[in-house]
Amino acid sequence: FVIPDFRGFCHHIEEIYAKCLTNTDGKAAHYIPQLARANPDHWAVSVCTVDGQRYSTGDVNVPFTLQSCSYALNYALALGQLSDVGVHIYVGMEPSGRHYNELCLDYNNKPHNPMINAGAIMTAALLKPDLSAADRFDFVFNMYKRLGGGEYLGFNNAVFLSEKECADRNFALAYFMRENKCFPEGTRLHETLDFYFQLCSLEITAESGALMAATLANGGINPLTGDPVLTVDAVRNTLTLMHSCGMYNYSGQFAFKVGLPSKSGVSGCVLLVVPNTMGICLWSPPLDSNGNSCRAVQFCMELVSRFNFHNFDNL
Ligand code: GLN
Numbered sequence: 351f352v353i354p355d356f357r358g359f360c361h362h363i364e365e366i367y368a369k370c371l372t373n374t375d376g377k378a379a380h381y382i383p384q385l386a387r388a389n390p391d392h393w394a395v396s397v398c399t400v401d402g403q404r405y406s407t408g409d410v411n412v413p414f415t416l417q418s419c420s421y422a423l424n425y426a427l428a429l430g431q432l433s434d435v436g437v438h439i440y441v442g443m444e445p446s447g448r449h450y451n452e453l454c455l456d457y458n459n460k461p462h463n464p465m466i467n468a469g470a471i472m473t474a475a476l477l478k479p480d481l482s483a484a485d486r487f488d489f490v491f492n493m494y495k496r497l498g499g500g501e502y503l504g505f506n507n508a509v510f511l512s513e514k515e516c517a518d519r520n521f522a523l524a525y526f527m528r529e530n531k532c533f534p535e536g537t538r539l540h541e542t543l544d545f546y547f548q549l550c551s552l553e554i555t556a557e558s559g560a561l562m563a564a565t566l567a568n569g570g571i572n573p574l575t576g577d578p579v580l581t582v583d584a585v586r587n588t589l590t591l592m593h594s595c596g597m598y599n600y601s602g603q604f605a606f607k608v609g610l611p612s613k614s615g616v617s618g619c620v621l622l623v624v625p626n627t628m629g630i631c632l633w634s635p636p637l638d639s640n641g642n643s644c645r646a647v648q649f650c651m652e653l654v655s656r657f658n659f660h661n662f663d664n665l
Contacts, residue, residue: 417615563629
């Protein structure tokens with residue numbers, strides 16, 4: 351087993367869970383009513399190792415939308431379709447140092463990276479552009495389903511409609527990119543945005559999310575089903591950008607303090623990957639000023655203070 355004393359490990363997870371539960375900092379995202387109404391008490395942690403040991407505690411079966419966590423998965427799928435060369439014609443690989451939805455492009459007039467809104471809208475444009483809208487959705491849904499080993503995956507239509515309704519900034523980003531000729535020829539802007547909102551509105555639970563993270567930890571092979579969902583190259587590139595850009599404008603500090611690839615979303619979820627070891631999904635709606643879940647960030651700090659999971663531990 352990669353974690354020889356799994357019971358002892360779970361005991362630590364339980365302790366850290368309880369410690370973070372008392373943290374009442376932050377506020378749920380309020381840019382759409384569906385997220386603003388989230389229960390701030392929800393808190394879930396689920397772990398899945400690359401050899402299939404699992405542990406879950408808290409509200410692990412309550413669905414929540416992936417939001418920006420989908421960016422990392424979509425980027426991995428795009429890499430599988432176009433390879434890194436094909437994808438990075440259209441999107442950079444540099445942390446932006448800006449808020450995730452800031453209206454800006456890099457010095458090459460590309461979105462800075464696939465982990466912020468502009469880059470994620472671009473990634474959506476790159477995914478199966480020749481298929482119909484319905485088939486594109488089906489493609490991604492099926493791939494996510496495989497990443498999560500067939501466990502819970504849903505679509506929250508109220509969140510989707512709400513996203514679409516309150517999307518001035520995302521429309522602005524898309525038009526700004528179109529003005530700067532960022533998109534591949536033939537990109538349909540409205541269809542691309544719809545697709546992007548749909549992907550943000552896909553629902554997981556902490557349990558199915560842990561399995562997705564574990565697939566990333568395991569080089570793209572789902573540890574429970576053995577399904578080779580992603581190529582090792584796609585996983586390597588995805589983890590690299592999760593490491594440098596996955597936690598919005600806190601990414602540099604997170605890389606310093608936690609040293610693990612992760613991606614957060616405004617619903618309060620974080621997909622955390624301990625490469626070659628385990629995937630962890632954390633979820634609690636209250637967010638800090640960077641847009642990261644307060645309890646999830648605290649959990650990550652506490653985890654690396656107890657275990658040598660930091661990328662550069664033990665060198
Ligand atoms: N749907 C959200 C948006 O487009 C996702 C942002 C996020 O999770 N940071 O603004």
